Amino acid sequence: MLKVPLSVDERWNLIEKISKQTVEFGARKHTLKDAIAELTVKPLTGIPVAIAVLYGFWSFFIDFAGTLFTDGFMVRLFDEHWLPWLQSVFPGGLGNPFYALLVDAGHMENGVLVASDNCLESFGVLTSGFFVPFGVVLWAVLAFYLMFALLEDVGYLPRLAVLVDTVLHKIGLHGYAIVPTFLALGCNVPGVTATRPLETRKQRFMMITLLSVFVPCGAQIGIMQDLVPELMGWIFLTLVIGYLGFGFILNKIVAGKSPEIIMDVPPYRMPMLKNIVSKLWIRTSRFLLVAVPFVLLGCLIVGLMYLTGAMDWLATVLGPFLMSWFGVPGETVAPLIAGFLRKDLAVGMLGGLMEQGIMTTFQVFTSVVLLCIYFPCLATFALMLKEENWKEFLGSIASLIAMVLVYGGLIHLVGIMLGVA
């Protein structure tokens, strides 16, 4: 007599018996889809395809979000209409603290306070505070999620996971870790949430830490692409090296298991428009809900710190350290502070500093990278608190500080050796 539950073999014998009586497999034709399904996971063909797919992704991101919407439309709308209009109708005027907070703080040129001519420099809640999320970031995030939803619904991601498993398993992660990493390129918050399927606490801890340090979000990428398109290659290279390098080190020092991949590779499917639209809507609206309040708050806090002199004080106090260790000027204190709240806002402020011409190209590069790695934005930070236990959380923070100091210093050092710092 059989015992319940059945053994693996008994169960399969039963299934075969049942399926013989109920299932009829007709002539099976090998389709083009089957061929593609395999070609895209074979290394020889799959890796070039992966590169092409990612390149297509990136081009779309730049053309759609950057060129079409931001440069073609939004920059003009904000800089040529919104800002001048506010400057003309808002009570107070240059020098008035209330006006400075909400519209335009202005900046010093030859000892005279002059009005800003774009929405990155002005730094008011109503100007930069709206330009950053709605003028730049929204389009970047929308373009990103559109492409991502297509890739996931077609069924490409598991294949990408298999292809990168070779590399990621060497640093103790699954190929599957590509999904949270990729998703985090849109926004770190859902990226951190997407680490939940990872199997062991070690893998989750590593992933969350690496994500929050080395993966810039779409908002940030959008602004970076807007400000320093020529540096993007170097910035990404630096981040990838950091991700893999520190992943390798973390894998060595963190206790725990890194089990190997056992994963179903589903067939390709035709994406459904309705599903793509609803995903886009859910993800983008969630993003705005997280981002907009923080950007506005960030503008306000930074504005207040400037007005009260706290920012200048911090710049003087921290300036020497920033200069000697990372090779960036004290003025970067302001973006670094804003970056606690929102990275996109912070990079935007950096743009303001660049336009005033106080930084060399290498300093811009270093500050942009520093902004990526020194702290996850507040929303991500709060989520880390929730997702990790306190030991892991402290571990993440400690790793974060160590990575920033070591890697930031290293970049400076390389810069000195290359003679560009």
Place this chain on the structure above:
Amino acid sequence: MGHPNVGKSVFFNRLTGAKVLESNYPGTTVDFTKGWMRFGGEDVELIDVPGAFSLEPKDRAEEVAVKILEENRDSVVICVLDASKVERGLYLALEIIERGYPVVVALNMWDVAEDKNIRIDAEKLERILGVPVVPTIAISGEGFKELVSKIKEAAPVKIEKIIENAGGVESAAVSG
């Protein structure tokens, strides 16, 4: 319940009107979602359980799935199967039936199975398993009315009964 990528989330969204992300990759739902569906004049709770291939967990999603199953001893399980891969779908369905849960089997992706020239005799399968079996196409909603109407027919079935209906089965020497 069902494998990853068989359309569970599409099912869930249709039945509850909720919005859960549907994706074509395994392991999307580790956080399960609860929703309410109208059933027989009442609101009953429905859970979108993470994808699992079996009740022997090999990853986190499967661990969560098993835990949810165990915490809801007196619920009806809708087993969503990929009709183009019935056999391995039945493996999970049988495991759940063996544990004594009342089950309704949805043969989803019926359209995909047809494209692949796979024909399933759903009525005969229903007779052998002794639980309702309904062909469905989640993305178009086909078969959903019938599925919902058959939920109340779901009742626990003894595995011995299924074996008998299938015409017996050799017990394996090694039990795994």
Place this chain on the structure above:
Amino acid sequence: MEKKLSEMDFDEEGTVKEIEETLRKQVAGMGIREGKNIRMATKQPIKGPVVVEVDESLTSLGLGVAKKIVVEVG
């Protein structure tokens, strides 16, 4: 001839002969079981994972996992 799944060549086919005890239950639900026809769909370089085909489904297994499965080929 018997060999480990991890040693199979690209596009080689065989019959699953033996699966290590703990793994066996874990992959049974994916259709990988003793007596089944299995094909090596792809092998990734430098000790990357393999992708095998059983019953027209593709499954990716880490190389260490593939070592625990013995296949009869030829």
